[in-house]
Amino acid sequence: MTAMGESLQGNSLASGAYQGSLFSNDFVERSIASDPDWAALDDEQLEAIRRDLDAIFVRFPTSQTPNEAETEHDLIWRVLARLGWSEHLQQQNLATRGRTDVPDSILYADAAAKDRAVACPEEWKRYEFGAAIVEAKRWNRPLDRRSDRRDEITAPSTQMLRYLRRVDDITNGSLRWGILTNGARWRLYYSGARSVSEQFFEIDLAAVLGVPGFNEGLFALTPEEQAHWLKVFTLMFRRDAFVPGPDRRTFHQRALDEGRFYEERVAQNLSDLVFGSVFPALAQGIAAAAPDADLQEVRDAALILLYRLLFILYAEDRDLLPVRDSRYDDYSLRDRIRLDVGRRKDAGDVFSQTAARYWHTIDDLCRAIDRGDPSIGLPPYNGGLFSSERTPLLDRVRLGDALIASVIDTLSFIVADGQRRYINYRDLSVQQLGSIYERLLEHEIVREDGEVRVRPNIFARKGSGSYYTPDDLVSLVIDETLEPLIERIKHAFEEKVAELEAQPPAGRRLGALARFDPAMRLLELKVCDPAMGSGHFPVSLVDKLADHIIEAMAEAETAVRWDEDVRYVSPLAEKIEAIRNTILSNAEAKGWSVDEDQLDDRHIIRRMVLKRCVYGVDKNPMAVELAKVALWLHTFTVGAPLSFLDHHLRSGDSLFGSWVRDGVLKAERYGSPLLLHKPMKEALQSAAKMQLVEGLTDAEIAEAEKSSRIFEQITDETAPLNALLSFIHALDWLALRGRANIALIQNFFDGDFGDPVRVLTGEEPLRAARDTEGFADILRQARELIEEERFLHWQVAFPGIWEEWEKEGLTGGFDAIVGNPPWDRIKLQQVEWFAARRPQIAHAQRASDRKRMIDALVKDEDPLAQDFEKANRRAEATARMARGGGDYPLLSGGDINLYSLFVERGMRLIKPDGMVGLVVPSGIASDLTASAFFKGVATEGRLKALYDFENRKIFFPAVHASFKFSIFVASRTPTPEPARCAFYLHSVATLNDPERCFPLSAQDFARVNPNTGTAPIFRSRRDAALTTAIYSRLPVLVDRSGGEPVSAWPVRYLRMFDMTNDSGLFRTRTELEEQEGAFHVGGNRYRSAGGDWVPLYVGRMIHIYDHRAASVRVNEANLHNAALSGEVSAEEKADPAFVPTPQFWVPTSAVTLPADTNWVIAFRDIARATDARTMICAAAPPVGFGNTAPLILPSDRDKSPRPDLLANLAAMPLDYVVRQKAQSTHLNWYIVEQLPVVPPDTYNTVRFGPKTAGEIVRESVLELTYTAHDMASFARDMGHVDAEGKVLPPFVWDEDRRLHLRAKLDALYFHLYGITDRDDVRYIYSTFPIVERQEISDWGSYRSRDLCLAYMNALAAGQPDAEVAG
Secondary structure, eight states: OOHHHHHHHHHHHHHHHEEOSSSOHHHHHTGGGGSHHHHHSOHHHHHHHHHHHHHHHHHSOTTSOOOHHHHIIIIIHHHHHHTTOOEEEESOOOSSSSSOOOOSEEEESSHHHHHHHHTOSSGGGGGGGOSEEEEEOSTTOOSSSOOSSGGGOSOHHHHHHHHHHHHHHHTTTSOOEEEEEOSSEEEEEETTSSSTTTOOEEEEHHHHTTOTTSSOSTTOOOHHHHHHHHHHHHHHHSGGGGSOOTTSOOHHHHHHHHHHHHHHHHHHHHHHHIIIIIHHHHHHHHHHHOTTSOHHHHHHHHHHHHHHHHHHHHHHHTTOSOTTSTTTGGGOHIIIIIHHHHHHHHTTOOOOSSOOHHHHHHHHHHHHHHHOBGGGTBOOOOSSTTOTTTOTHHHHOOOOHHHHHHHHHHHHEEEETTEEEEOOGGGSOHHHHHHHHHGGGGEEEEEETTEEEEEEOTTOSOSSOOOOOOHHHHHHHHHHHHHHHHHHHHHHHHHHHHHHTTOSOHHHHHHHHHTTOHHHHHTTOOEEETTOTTTHHHHHHHHHHHHHHHHHHHHHHHHOOSOTTOOOOOHHHHHHHHHHHHHHHHHHHHTOOOOGGGGOHHHHHHHHHHHHTEEEEESSHHHHHHHHHHHHHHTOOTTSOOOOOTTTEEESBTTSOOOHHHHHHHHHHTTOTTTTHHHHHHHHHHHHHHHHHHHOOOOSHHHHHHHHHHHHHHHHHHHHHHHHHHHHHHHHHHTOOSHHHHHHHHHHHTTTTSOHHHHHTTSSOOOOOTTHHHHHHHHHHHHHHHHHHOBOOHHHHSTTTEEOTTSSSOEEOEEEEEEOOOOOBSSOOHHHHHHTTOHHHHTOSSHHHHHHHHHHHHHTTOHHHHHHHHHHHHHHHHHHHHHHSSSOTTTOOSSOBHHHHHHHHHHHHEEEEEEEEEEEETHHHHOGGGHHHHHHHHHTTOEEEEEEEEOTTTSOTTSOTTOEEEEEEEESSOOSSOEEEEEEESOGGGGGOTTTSEEEOHHHHHHHOTTTOOOOOOSSHHHHHHHHHHHHHSOBSEEOSSSSOEESSOEEEEOOBOTTTTGGGOBOHHHHHHTSOOEEEETTEEEETTEEEEEEEOGGGOBTTBTTSEEEEEOTTOSSOOEEEEEOOHHHHHOTTOOOOOSOEEEGGGOOSOTTOOOEEEEOSBOOTTSSOSSOEEEEOSOEEBTTSOEEEESSTTSOOOHHHHHHHHSHHHHHHHTTTOOSSBOOHHHHHTSBOOOTTHHHHOEETTEEHHHHHHHHHHHHHOOSGGGHHHHHHTTOBOTTSOBOOOOOOOHHHHHHHHHHHHHHHHHHTTOOOHHHHHHHHHTOHHHHHHHHHHHSSOHHHHHHHHHHHHHHTTOTTOOOOO
16 A cells, blocks of 8 residues: 555544544554554454453443443443553542542552552542543543533533643642543543643544444444554553653653654644745746736735645544535545645656646635535635635636645655655644744745745845744743633632522522623633734633633532532533534534534633634734634634634734824824814724624624624724824824924814825825825825834724723723744844845945945845835834833833833733733843833732743754743732742743742842842752842942942943944954055054054953953854854963964054053853853953953053952852843843952951962962963063062963862852852852863863862861862
């Protein structure tokens, strides 16, 4: 059988034998055969299992209706016993009090685990030792729906969800598996899944064993298929599957990992192919078929066609479309095109360039999905994606078979091991599908040299597209953000239950209680992602809220136990049943193919959550369309139309737009305060209509169409206000000056050019009047800006969220804001922008070189120059509006990053007690530009969680490994508990470790960073204790927390040359010699007719006590960092005449140091807390220094630096503290100012035997620093001269001697910092793992640590000059 044939067979296997998406289809059908456990279970063993299971089922009355107890005792436990489960405990209470949470059983891996459990007197503690919980139901009971029986008011799957959540909490994640079964169907749940209710694994064991009535019809399993699935069942549910193997993973974990790897690999492969070939081919094909079409229309049509194909591929492979109905298969994409293309490709067949058979099949299928076709079992799904009215260009074109075959082949098959394998979209999550297409969204179609090409649009900031947020991060953000909102709702219900308990009669009490029903209240939450991209967060939000609602229904029903005759049922249950009945009755009446199993509670609840709770915004309209596709697929309900989503998913710029009150005030400036009143009144009326749209279930096509009609009315009612606010906001952006322009605008608002509202909405043209032409130009600029920027006016876009629009301040808001907003700087980055458009400009070494090349573009009238200028102007206008618009008073300083604006915007969009949860760079908690904002959040107790991650290419492969980002969760009002914090995380799972994740109070934040209130970075509780103790003993370098700065040392900071802005001053060696006529005068200095030139030192050239650590070599292929460290050999270090070679030289006239400066203290600005060392500093000669090597100079310009301050900065205990502070890749001055330092007087008062601390420091620093002739001035300052006053020769560079000297200094500073516990010293050294690895490699031990401990003893013994061996 061919690989393609095997795939077809496997696809029907997947549909008939199992359900759920916990494990990938690829794994359970194919890859599982590569697992060692598969091979270990041979045919003879499997046949024995079949015989035993058959015997169990033969004795069980499957043709009757056995009750739950009979099913559990006579069938389920016997099957479990045959699968190796011999140890269990039944009916163990999960609750700490009462008896409301009692799963049927806990399974234990062995007797020892059960013994440990039994030893616990509290039943709930016994779950910690279990391998899985079991919930057994009566024979063949539906697992996803409640029944009319009195004792079955809760759906079994809902019970399991509640049990697993509770078990996960009380065991801290040690027991995460659950087995739910009715004897016929066996379902495996995992509480770590993205959606616990949706992602399970279910085997139809009755069909696999051929129980009468369970394996019949067109899709009955063959004997070979039954054997395969019996083996899968055995491997999945047997005891051994829950026990870790040699690699410390269970069989299930291997299956999950394999599925995740497969999904990521296929998604990345598809993403590359779609981006590199599929989309360009479709765009070129459509453009060729419609040569007169606008290229923007071509681009949108190509994207919509891709979205349609994505929808159908996914829906067919997941049985969402009626692929199991014989009436449909002759029209399906899978049978008519995918498999046909696969067969013909395998046979080497040729496809016609002109015939369009495949195109017509796709077109017919799209029409049927849109309008419905009962003759093939297909209901109408509508929704807009398949509407010919929205994309008329696709109705005008026909694409040849060759093109469609190539596209379908790419989307349907991957080549592995020389074979073509069918891509089953069942294995790809909706979130991954969105990421495949997201890269296309910032690209446009252009004609160049007569060809249609795809390139980044002029406002795209980089060519690589967006970054896919891993599922565990998305889950973490949503969980942390929603948790207080959900708990608040549940607590209100529990309080009401207690209040009503003693009040008769029961019926009236139930009615009062229903108003507090937690499931219904959860459906009232409003959660928005303001930068939703392809919809990853909204899709996951649907899952999370649906799970919580399902759980809330079950918890509410068990919480009410007033008497045996009164059972509380959530009002939501009735609504769910009504929707299900509507769909089923429509399907029956119209002959649609609908499987009732696909209409369970969770499907319907997800649909309700989507329509009512989920909001999203994206600036890119096609991103909004892609998000709709993802959400439609994820909430697809067989037999019901696609939900209407336009009311909650909007296209616009989340960051820029106008609040209504601001618009009114600005209109007053132009003399028209009443202009907005009528449009505002009309818009306010739309809020009630928005509630109508949200209340419609869209369970049938009439309701979906009604939703659409009402929203059209809302759009019409809000259009005048939207147009006015957009125009007024555009005027702010344009910043028009001059009396003439202001007069024209005032005349427009006065009606001189026609009715302002009707002109702006396009209902009437400008009226001829005095200087109409002048205003027409203003209007043209404004309209172009509005079209490109897509300003979003939040109150107008979502009129049901806010009230009293004219009041000062906002009334209302979202309950929560979640997402991962862009991390791009607003300032146009030339290298990134030109890299995708004109790489040679991006490769220029210096900014001044790039400027010359850009100027040449302008001179040559290259169109790219106009694009760049426009993009640059727009970026500057964006920055100006961010700083001056009034919306971002706290986070618009410095080099503005978009993420910071989203944080501040999010805090304004929520209700006072709402929550913001975002994935953002860690700079939100550490950067100086963010300090005013973060200090307020952290020190006022409004921070709920701050989880700091180091990327390590684990989370975002395209982002630098050392880049740090955070999960930031906060509110506008204080939270009841201290913030939960964790730092340097590499896995979300680490948050379960109490030593790594701990509370920090508002006072803690203020104590450690007194100037800025920014976040410390404690890896553990021990780090927090050590660091806060140091701060209690020593002052900070510069304390600005009071009125006047208090300096422990009189110093100032100097950032001499900016590597970008000052690059015009820089010269390479070739430029010095060829352009400046300079000649070498010794060392690394040059002289020309214009003056002397000195080397430009950068951070990479220095190391601790070493100003000659590296030369600079240039790699022009590296766009972002062409200058690299050039290795300096030990022989060169030993030569006192050796000097490092810089990349550039600068004129001495530009060096801003006092004339008599002999030496300076320089430190590396580029520094990470994960590098070998973080504070890297050295004494250096007075030359030029770039911004990556800032200087610390005496504030008194007539004095030299102090060597004891240099020693303090280079000391290990200070560097340990630095690593608790350095969040980003820059060691900024505001961080250095807040470091705890030893005051100057201490060096004279503290003695170690015969010497003061200062004497020990100066002797050691002199020998460590003076190893080269160019530091002779330093030696003179230190008094290292002979009797005649001549400077003595430099010290010999000796690695062993230097190690001893630095260890002695570190020992001295541990004493001065009050850290004398040797275990604490060892621990601090352990936080420098790269140093440890290097020294063990070089010396065979962690020598610096061991020497330091020895010197600490010597100093304590009063022997500072002792020679320590080792």
